[in-house]
Amino acid sequence: MGKSTLFNRLTESKSAIVDEQAGVTRDRHYGRVEWNGKEFIIIDTGGYVPTSNDVFDVAIKRQVKIAIEECSVIIFLVDVINGITDLDEGVAMLLRKSKKKIFLVANKVDNYERQFDASEFYSLGLGEVHNISAISGSGTGELLDLVAAEISEEKPEDLSGLPKIAVVGKPNVGKSSIVNAFMNEERNVVTPTAGTTRDSIHTRYKAFGHDFILIDTAGLRKKSKVDEDIEFYSTLRTLNAIETSDVCMLMIDAEKGIESQDITIFHIIEKAKKGVVIVVNKWDLVEKDSNTINAFTLKIQEAIRPFSDVPIVFTAVPDKQRILKALETALDVNVRRTSTIKTSKLNDILGGIIDRFPPPTLKGKMVKIKYITQLPTKTPAFAFFCNHPKYIQENYKRFLEKQIREQFDFSGVPITLFFREK
Numbered sequence: 064m065g066k067s068t069l070f071n072r073l074t075e076s077k078s079a080i081v082d083e084q085a086g087v088t089r090d091r092h093y094g095r096v097e098w099n100g101k102e103f104i105i106i107d108t109g110g111y112v113p114t115s116n117d118v119f120d121v122a123i124k125r126q127v128k129i130a131i132e133e134c135s136v137i138i139f140l141v142d143v144i145n146g147i148t149d150l151d152e153g154v155a156m157l158l159r160k161s162k163k164k165i166f167l168v169a170n171k172v173d174n175y176e177r178q179f180d181a182s183e184f185y186s187l188g189l190g191e192v193h194n195i196s197a198i199s200g201s202g203t204g205e206l207l208d209l210v211a212a213e214i215s216e217e218k219p220e221d222l223s224g225l226p227k228i229a230v231v232g233k234p235n236v237g238k239s240s241i242v243n244a245f246m247n248e249e250r251n252v253v254t255p256t257a258g259t260t261r262d263s264i265h266t267r268y269k270a271f272g273h274d275f276i277l278i279d280t281a282g283l284r285k286k287s288k289v290d291e292d293i294e295f296y297s298t299l300r301t302l303n304a305i306e307t308s309d310v311c312m313l314m315i316d317a318e319k320g321i322e323s324q325d326i327t328i329f330h331i332i333e334k335a336k337k338g339v340v341i342v343v344n345k346w347d348l349v350e351k352d353s354n355t356i357n358a359f360t361l362k363i364q365e366a367i368r369p370f371s372d373v374p375i376v377f378t379a380v381p382d383k384q385r386i387l388k389a390l391e392t393a394l395d396v397n398v399r400r401t402s403t404i405k406t407s408k409l410n411d412i413l414g415g416i417i418d419r420f421p422p423p424t425l426k427g428k429m430v431k432i433k434y435i436t437q438l439p440t441k442t443p444a445f446a447f448f449c450n451h452p453k454y455i456q457e458n459y460k461r462f463l464e465k466q467i468r469e470q471f472d473f474s475g476v477p478i479t480l481f482f483r484e485k
Contacts, residue, residue, distance in 0.1 A: 347379035452482035
């Protein structure tokens with residue numbers, strides 16, 4: 064059909080997955096368009112199949128109806144090569160019941176013969192047929208002219224300064240379910256089948272005094288299991304979501320415990336220098352005693368060493384147990400991630416510790432750290448100026464990082480230490 068191709072064309076992006084296979088788009092996918100001095104949001108939806116009882120099709124139908132309720136203008140895309148189908152007639156019936164402005168758009172019209180063929184869509188009773196080719200861009204400018212004329216002058220709010228919290232993890236650990244629970248609505252498609260979410264979905268969360276962007280991502284599998292083109296691109300988008308986020312909520316399955324793929328994802332987050340909170344979901348399904356949480360926490364900390372100073376929250380999404388705590392913890396991590404420590408305070412506190420526990424001598428070289436400062440980087444980084452930086456051993460570097468964490472609270476935040484000669 065070409066909905067996602069048109070979405071990418073109008074937003075001048077590649078944010079929606081495009082594939083020849085039908086049914087690739089499942090969630091509502093949002094993008095920003097600027098045209099004729101106006102800015103507006105467009106929503107890419109999954110294909111609407113009115114009569115199907117397939118679990119995905121039923122979930123997608125709910126999503127399409129929500130998108131129709133949210134929007135002020137509807138682009139109904141049909142395929143001139145296929146002509147009018149039963150599905151088109153079903154969608155037309157749904158749209159005729161709405162009160163929204165509808166543009167009936169025939170896609171793949173890239174020659175005179177197809178312009179003639181497109182005239183059959185007038186029989187759908189939705190007014191004028193607008194001919195385009197989403198791949199080449201033919202007719203899309205004229206379409207945007209019409210859409211922009213229907214949009215009010217009010218510009219969408221600039222959200223670029225809001226914190227971005229990405230929900231990541233393996234397939235089927237409850238990522239979309241927890242996002243829906245946060246939003247108190249069926250914002251994303253949720254089914255019992257692993258791998259339902261393919262695109263990374265951005266949602267604004269504004270409640271309980273919080274305001275940030277929540278990103279639901281496709282589950283990351285082991286490379287050996289990424290054998291579909293679509294899943295490959297989903298994985299790339301998940302990795303990109305991690306790169307563009309500020310804090311990641313890494314969800315793991317309480318029944319399975321922390322597994323090798325969970326650890327791999329954790330190290331991807333750590334390498335990207337993002338804040339992280341580990342969310343142990345399905346905690347209601349685990350048999351517990353007084354020591355279960357402590358034992359589970361120790362196993363996680365052992366698995367993710369040496370960066371084990373990470374908040375861990377135990378949740379049960381269906382009952383909404385501690386899900387707000389998980390969110391608040393992620394926001395706390397973001398605050399710590401952007402915190403700065405005065406140079407005088409760093410030297411007063413760490414200087415005294417270094418005097419009591421100086422670096423060990425190596426190859427007859429006595430190392431003396433003279434000065435410490437925090438660097439003006441996006442994520443916490445500290446420079447230690449000393450006489451022989453190359454002789455500072457790894458275990459002493461870990462000792463210094465531990466002292467910084469204990470003294471200044473960087474829980475959930477990767478930090479970097481640099482040693483420079485002075």
